[in-house]
Amino acid sequence: MESIDSKPRVSAGESSSAAAENVVFLTWKDLWVTVNNGKNGRSILQGLTGFARPGELLAIMGPSGCGKSTLLNALAGRLDPQTRQVGDILINGHKQTMAYGTSAYVTQDDALIHTLTVSESVYYSAQLRLPDTMSRSEKKERAEMTIREMGLQNAMNTRVGGWGAKGLSGGEKRRLSICIEILARPKLLFLDEPTSGLDSAASYHVIRKIASLNQRDGVRRTIIASIHQPSSEVFHLFHNLFLLSAGQTVYFGALSAANQFFASNGFPCPTLQNPSDHFLKTINKDFDKVRCFLETTS
Ligand SMILES: Nc1ncnc2c1ncn2[C@@H]1O[C@H](COP(=O)(O)OP(=O)(O)OP(=O)(O)O)[C@@H](O)[C@H]1O
Numbered sequence: 055m056e057s058i059d060s061k062p063r064v065s066a067g068e069s070s071s072a073a074a075e076n077v078v079f080l081t082w083k084d085l086w087v088t089v090n091n092g093k094n095g096r097s098i099l100q101g102l103t104g105f106a107r108p109g110e111l112l113a114i115m116g117p118s119g120c121g122k123s124t125l126l127n128a129l130a131g132r133l134d135p136q137t138r139q140v141g142d143i144l145i146n147g148h149k150q151t152m153a154y155g156t157s158a159y160v161t162q163d164d165a166l167i168h169t170l171t172v173s174e175s176v177y178y179s180a181q182l183r184l185p186d187t188m189s190r191s192e193k194k195e196r197a198e199m200t201i202r203e204m205g206l207q208n209a210m211n212t213r214v215g216g217w218g219a220k221g222l223s224g225g226e227k228r229r230l231s232i233c234i235e236i237l238a239r240p241k242l243l244f245l246d247e248p249t250s251g252l253d254s255a256a257s258y259h260v261i262r263k264i265a266s267l268n269q270r271d272g273v274r275r276t277i278i279a280s281i282h283q284p285s286s287e288v289f290h291l292f293h294n295l296f297l298l299s300a301g302q303t304v305y306f307g308a309l310s311a312a313n314q315f316f317a318s319n320g321f322p323c324p325t326l327q328n329p330s331d332h333f334l335k336t337i338n339k340d341f342d343k344v345r346c347f348l349e350t351t352s
Contacts, residue, residue, distance in 0.1 A: 077108035078145055078156065078242040078276045080129060085141035087124055087133065087301075095138070098124045100301045102141075108241070109274035111265055111291065113281050113309070115330065116298035117338050122280035123246055125298065129278065130159050130244045155185075157242035158235040162250055164227045168216035172209050172230055176201055179234045200237055204229040204263050225256030229263060236267070245279035254285040265291045286328040299337045 087099040099121050106112045106129075114122045127133050129143060131151075142149065166175060180197040181190070188196070201207055206229055214230065215221015222230065228248060236243065248264070249257035261284075268275055281288075295312050297305040305315055313323050316333060323332040 076241070077274045079105065079107060079147070080242060080276055080278075081105040081142075081144040081147070082129060083142045083144070085125075085128060085143065086139070087121075087128055088138045088140075089136055090138070098137070098301050099128065102296075102298075102301075102303055104296055104303070104306045106242075106276045106278050106294070108276050109268055110293040111277045111279065112294045112296060113279060113284070113289070113292040114296045114298065115281055115284075115334065116304070117334060118282075120298040120337075121301040122298060124301075125296070126244055126246055126278065126280050130157065132159065155238040156240060157244065158238070158240035159244040160232050160235045160246065160248060162247045164231045166214045166227060166230060168214050168219065168221070171211050171213050172201065172206050172222070172226075173197070173211065175214065175230060176233055176237070180237050183234075183237055196237060200233050203236075203267060204233040205259070206230060206233060223256065225252050225259055228252065228256075228260050232260070232264065239273055241273065241275055243275050243277045245277070247280050247282055249284065249288065250282060254288070257285065258287050258291075261288050261291045283334060284330050286330070289328065289330040297333060297337070304337060305333075 083103050085099055085102045086097060088095040088097050102125065114125055116122055128139055133139055176197040177194060180193040184193045184196060201210065206226060209222060209226055213221040214227065248260055264277060292309050295305060295309045305312055313329055316323060321336045323329050
């Protein structure tokens, strides 16, 4: 089976120039994550290598249970204590801990207070999260700017809402959660399934807002999101793809080269089919073929 090089290389100067520019170039090398369940350890991630660049969005995709959240948590330093991690995770080429506010993690569940409005949620978070070196009015200004960046200006006075009290839509809640996490202008943003539970239009709106953040405020963020079955429009908002199956890398590289990679390995994407559906179907359906595919490409 023919294979192409799915592992793009990091150019020598990229990590050091990211450090000079005060952005984050995240690299992981031969990353293993094992969980201890009784007598035997089970490898959830098996020797993953990749990177995420400033100014780009990386999608982590794969079938349910393949290890997407585990990879995201390992990169964010949020693995739970029962797991063991081996391998290197480097920031701008070095092993280092990130300063407060450098990175943010948006979880799948929106941890919002139902009785607050959008503006109250963001203003209060700004007062609590932003450094004391910022004045009250600077914090308020930052909160307003961030609300606009996430396209929530028309819902400023809408309550979050919950059971029995309708408030924000699911997509608006997700954008509010992101809004709160990006208040401190993190250079590295992790999102765990930011579109889960949303319809395709709301998903597109959420990811488009995330994708446009870098253009709007000029901060070249490094953005990594795990994502389930994105529509074609959502899929094409990402720059790079990390495709996993059973804890192993199926593909890592530019999104634009993934079709060619699958085609040259005997799995061309049918015309008019959403490529992300095709990739996930291929991994799920042809399990034995994919095992052989993994062996040839690793
Ligand atoms: N702490 C843990 N203890 C035991 N097993 C774990 C633990 N964390 C993850 N796993 C197992 O590792 C595998 C990968 O889990 P993970 O949540 O990373 O998958 P996922 O791709 O994010 O799944 P989904 O798309 O369904 O959310 C699963 O089989 C899960 O049961």
